[in-house]
Amino acid sequence: MRTYSIGLVPGPTRVPQAVRQAYLTDYGSADLEPEFFELYQATEAALGQILKTQHRMAMMTGEGMVALWGALKSCLRPGDRILAVGNGPYGVGIGKLAEGITGQLHTVRFDFDQPLDLGQVEAAIVEYRPHMVTAVHCDTPVGNLNPIQAIGELVRRYHVPLFYVDTVSAAAGAPLDVDGWGIDLALVGTQKCLSCLPDLAIVTVSPRAWEMAHQVNYAGYDALAPWDGFVERRYTPYTLSWHGIAALHTACQLILSEGLDHVIQRHAEVAQYCRQRVRSLGLELYQCDEAVMSPTVTAVKVPRGLTWETLDGRLRERGVVLGGSWDDLSGHVFRIGHMGSQADRGLVQAGLDALAAAL
Numbered sequence: 001m002r003t004y005s006i007g008l009v010p011g012p013t014r015v016p017q018a019v020r021q022a023y024l025t026d027y028g029s030a031d032l033e034p035e036f037f038e039l040y041q042a043t044e045a046a047l048g049q050i051l052k053t054q055h056r057m058a059m060m061t062g063e064g065m066v067a068l069w070g071a072l073k074s075c076l077r078p079g080d081r082i083l084a085v086g087n088g089p090y091g092v093g094i095g096k097l098a099e100g101i102t103g104q105l106h107t108v109r110f111d112f113d114q115p116l117d118l119g120q121v122e123a124a125i126v127e128y129r130p131h132m133v134t135a136v137h138c139d140t141p142v143g144n145l146n147p148i149q150a151i152g153e154l155v156r157r158y159h160v161p162l163f164y165v166d167t168v169s170a171a172a173g174a175p176l177d178v179d180g181w182g183i184d185l186a187l188v189g190t191q192k193c194l195s196c197l198p199d200l201a202i203v204t205v206s207p208r209a210w211e212m213a214h215q216v217n218y219a220g221y222d223a224l225a226p227w228d229g230f231v232e233r234r235y236t237p238y239t240l241s242w243h244g245i246a247a248l249h250t251a252c253q254l255i256l257s258e259g260l261d262h263v264i265q266r267h268a269e270v271a272q273y274c275r276q277r278v279r280s281l282g283l284e285l286y287q288c289d290e291a292v293m294s295p296t297v298t299a300v301k302v303p304r305g306l307t308w309e310t311l312d313g314r315l316r317e318r319g320v321v322l323g324g325s326w327d328d329l330s331g332h333v334f335r336i337g338h339m340g341s342q343a344d345r346g347l348v349q350a351g352l353d354a355l356a357a358a359l
């Protein structure tokens with residue numbers, strides 16, 4: 001397989017050496033060893049510090065989509081009304097996943113390159129009276145960062161039972177306060193800002209979300225309920241990935257030893273550098289408003305007179321790989337993933353030097 005020296009795709013990100021090492025250790029069987037449960041709890045505590053939550057978590061085998069699906073299936077029943085904040089492909093897509101379960105969906109749509117209007121979200125909550133509001137923290141394909149705190153305030157003001165937030169590509173790269181912002185179900189993946197392999201799906205579950213999961217009693221591989229108190233019962237829902245949990249623990253330690261604030265600041269600085277440099281190359285950013293650009297990924301318009309295929313080919317010749325985009329944006333937008341281990345000024349600079357040469 002070809003590998004590239006300058007990888008700047010928005011996930012999976014480069015896995016740091018210490019994290020790779022954690023995967024390579026030969027562990028025992030998770031369900032037999034008390035040591036595993038201690039590691040699981042230590043990992044939950046460390047990740048809780050990063051996500052700012054006291055809520056218990058499910059750290060399931062899988063990757064981001066498993067968390068997205070599992071949390072919906074576990075907490076929703078047919079007929080439940082879903083209000084989806086849709087200003088990006090994931091935001092719109094999550095609404096559709098939920099609609100498949102409940103049959104009831106209202107999506108508050110916004111242009112993907114514009115900030116969302118909280119007034120419209122509020123009006124929709126008042127009118128639709130949803131059971132769950134879904135939102136995406138950073139909608140990766142379009143590189144935005146949504147005002148989750150403000151949406152959370154609306155959720156609480158109007159007593160919406162559940163607030164579901166996909167923070168797969170923002171957690172550990174952008175400011176986040178799961179408990180302070182009233183997030184009942186925060187969805188996290190390991191291959192974005194945490195810079196592990198795409199092997200775990202993490203859901204933080206508030207007390208009322210646990211309650212809902214027990215009421216709904218969904219039975220499936222991705223069900224949340226069996227995770228409630230499994231550590232105390234020493235009864236795992238299936239064979240857990242000791243390797244994956246150990247790697248995640250190491251990744252959390254790397255973040256906490258650097259200092260969470262420092263990590264967040266590093267992302268902000270690298271993102272700012274990236275955007276300013278992209279503009280100086282005469283390229284146009286996809287998002288119209290600087291204030292809503294994510295510190296973890298930058299979406300850029302493919303310049304006129306050049307196809308993404310050509311540009312991508314020229315970059316790869318120079319050892320650089322960036323991300324393309326999907327659906328309607330495919331061929332029109334490309335993305336620079338500066339999250340986790342890739343929120344590195346030198347790496348991004350090298351990638352942008354190559355972009356300048358490729359142009």
Ligand SMILES: *Cc1c(COP(=O)(O)O)cnc(C)c1O
Binds near residue numbers: 065066090141189198
């Ligand atoms: C990457 C990502 C996911 C999860 O996708 P995977 O299939 O795990 O790669 C979910 N939501 C967002 C916003 C993402 O960026």
